[in-house]
Amino acid sequence: MDKLKTPRLLIAAAIFYAVVQVLILTGVLNGYLVVIINRSLVFVILAVSLNLINGITGQFSLGHMGFAAVGAYVSGTITSTPLIFGAMKLNPHLFTDNVIFLAAIVIGGFGAAVVGFLIGFPSLRLKGDYLAIVTLGFGEIIRTILNNIQYVGGPRGLLGIPKFSNFTVIFCFTFLTIVLLRNLVQSSHGRAMLSIRENELASELSGVDTTKYKVLGFVIGAFFAGIAGGLLAHLLQIAHPTQYGFYASALILIMVYAGGIGSLTGSIIAAFSLTFLTEGLRIGIDWLRDSVGIPIGTEWTMVVYALLLILIMLFRTEGLMGMRESKLLIIEEKKV
């Protein structure tokens, strides 16, 4: 009865969704906690998609938030520009608000994928750490460009994005991302990507088209980052260049390495834990400053994260989960 194994993930997800939805409807979770849960889910998308690049394919991207920025600005421009929105509204039965929103998110994802291809193709042809530096530069460049395009608000950010994201929408996208990436990783394409991580030269000698799979992994990762960016923009109702800087990219990087490179389960757990930890640290710092009177700033949050990253690397290089996956995320092979 191996075919019945797969729905376990669906059941687990349905239970999670039902519990959170009931807690929201009964008012146990206040608006603040719902926002944190939504953010955690968006970070799950970002972390698992970065894990595809850094963990599964063994490359090194440092500008993941740059792709999220592309997704956020593209989808946000579509939904916040009355002209585009109005044109699509010409057929109100076919193009309801929700359809336009979903289309905008997906178009944002494709925009990020195109940019990912343009960045990835020249740098992934090479072996080594070039991708790291290219993507770091890309993150800075995209911020500079966004700061200078007045049409999308420049340094003020893109304002007036309608609030379309809610728990249900974000949850569905997160679930789909996890399922699609799980299926990819455990397919023959995923095996090819893993072989690049393990030994690129051996993989190439075994006939794997390494450049193709490196670029493919990178583009797919960028696509999902774009989706996450779009969701985030429609959750916060603003897209701002500073949201997508190196700081944010580094946070996702920490999630991937804390969770375990190559483990989607680890990325999911780490995305949730670190999002809550960020809020906890913020509350703690506010408390120390306002109630105890120690004059400390929010920079200490990042000091904690930097130390966390170094300590994980020094003492538990493989991260929380190593390369293991939860049973929920393993596709059982059919017995022949």
Added chain:
Amino acid sequence: MGSIFSLQQIVNGLQLGAIYALIALGYTMVYGIVRLINFAHGDFFMVGAYAAYGAFYLFNFFLPPGHFMAFVVLILAMAGGGAVALLANKFAYKPLRYKPKLSSLVTAIGVSMLLEYTFSALPLIGPSPRGFPELLEKRMFTIGSAQVSNYVMIDLFVAAVLMIGLTFLIQKTALGRAMRAVSQDKDAAKLMGIDVEKVISFTFLIGGSFAGAAGLLAGLTYPRIQPYMGILPGLKAFIAAVLGGIGNVPGAVLGAFIMGIAETCATAYNSLLGEGIAFVILIVVLLLRPNGILGEKTADKI
């Protein structure tokens, strides 16, 4: 077009290039020896600038302003950059020397973030920019059509002296020979009785102190320092090192001067282009000549 490639822009470009060169040397030397892109290198540059800032206000009380005091500040800036590089090597990079390369890279990012955020979190330093003191009186000269300040000459002079010293060290001393040996083959060098860890520490010390010197020069030339000042110059200096051929010492200097001139000329044309030119150069180099101008193509060893 005349104004974009004018003598003035070339002079400004050389000045910027001298600062990039000092940073790029550290990148390229560390990469040559341990094959690590030391992301924190730009922050060693920042630490150097703050060390110089602190040294100035410390010695202001008992030293007369002038060239001797500037020299003392330079030494302390170099000591600051070198010390932090040594510490980073000892506590963050050395334990991971024989683990997969990506772990060191991630740790380097951690070190970089730690330095930036600790500096902006410390109450004495803080996140807001500070004006850098005028260490030496600024004087302007006119050479041809260009206005040249004595700071340009100081920047170029300090960079030139340090580079000549480095060339001498690498080519003529036993330590330099050991460095070259380690960069060629770490294991063989060890078998020949070279204390590899000592050579690596020394490389970090030199690279860090050069970045520290660059921090002082940058503070002097563009008198504003802040904890995140190292990110962009670090990135651009790294691109300069890639342009010249990473691991190649003369290449880093050549790449840095090309980068400095390209950046000032592009900024004169359009400030957005000036921000992005480094990135354009990187993409072009990666597409056309990934080993850099002076780099050699290496084959994979199986």
